[in-house]
Amino acid sequence: MPESGGATALRHAWVEIDLGALVRNFERLEAAVAPARVLPVVKADAYGHGAVAVARALEPAGAAGFAVALVEEGIELRQAGVRSQVLVLSPTPEGAEDALLEFGLVPAVSGLDQLERIEARALASGHRLDVHLKFDTGMSRLGLPEATAEEVLARVRGSRALRLAGLMSHLAEAENAQSPANAEQLARFRALAARLGAEERERVALHLANSAGGLLSPATRFDLVRSGLALYGGGPWRQALGLSPVMAVRAELVTTREVAPGTRAGYGGRWRAERPSRLGVVPLGYADGYPWRAEARAEALLRGRRVPLAGAVSMDLILLDLTECGGEDGEVVTLLGADGVEEVTADELALRSGTLVYEILCHFGLRLPRHPRSAAAGAGRERSGAARA
Secondary structure: OOOOOOHHOOOOEEEEEHHHHHHHHHHHHHHHHOEEEEEOHHHHHHOOOHHHHHHHHOOOOOOOOEEEOOOHHHHHHHOOOOOEEEEEEOOOOOHHHHHHHHHEEEEEEHHHHHHHHHHHHHHHHHHEEEEEEEEEEOOOOOOHHHHHHHHHHHHHOOOOOEEEEEEEOOOOOOOOOOOHHHHHHHHHHHHHHHOOOOOHHHHOEEEEEHHHHHHHHHHHOOEEEOOOOOOOOOOHHHHOOOOOOOOOEEEEEEEEEEEEEOOEHHHEEEEEEEEEEEEEOOOHHHHHHHOOOHOOOEEEOOEEEEEEEEOOOOOOEEEEEEEOOOOOOOOEEEEEEEEEEEEEOOHHHHHHHHHHHHHHHHHHHOOOOOEOOOOOOOOHHHHEOOOOO
């Protein structure tokens, strides 16, 4: 079990975050989308990877700022010493305007009501606040109506309290590069960008693409690519770009036992031993983010080999069928990540549990202790199969 201070050292299950892999992924993405720059998305605690640790690793690497979903997430970064631009993607709730000013956060304005509230507070405080204007070009989720573009731009241009720093939208079908919806949204965004004057075009950042858009549809890159999944080593472009998963989830076997043929195990007795079998228990479950629906479909790794789950995933425990490879108390099991040449990816675990890779990554941050490490991947793998001292 990795060393850690305080109560987290008591857990025999943990998440490893390879910050070295994170920085390498960032550098490869920057090269892939150049001359656009990568704006790392660290919302939802950096997709479960730890927003503060991720931002601290990427800020000196040259990140073009960071994108969060919530004002609270931006405050956390500021209080941790992050000084780069922090863009708040979701609407600023009423009452949070002063926090934007106090912590120097940049709002993505997607409604006229937000614009009015933010401008009023900035004007009253004597501040001038950078804003990004978000327009709806076809996702029908958030965004100012295109019909209001001239009115909104005129208002920001004439404001003593606001300064236009970005113009943005969001692709609805970026993962499908052949979708005609992408071309339509691109055309509509270009029409919005054409409303900017020459001086504005020099200083206003244009951004439309997420990881999928920026990597699969080069025309959508503009000035910034908001990268989340690819940054953390996920997605179908992983091998082509040489990206590495940043997260691994491991746990020690807390008990092992031999069971006779016909023995049922787990809630509902849904697993049944067809032969003399060896079962092992690891101390994490769906309360830690492991998908409940993975029962009977997912596999873990022990001693460099795949081992199947045995029965239902419990809130705090998972049963494994160790019959083929053995296993002793204290050995390290990999639930997500690599052990030797074998690997369980987040994409695989999502597919086998019928959910999204984003959900897999985000949920592992629920209560498992995280152990960031800057060294090259391998420390956790070296422990796999070795009994705890």
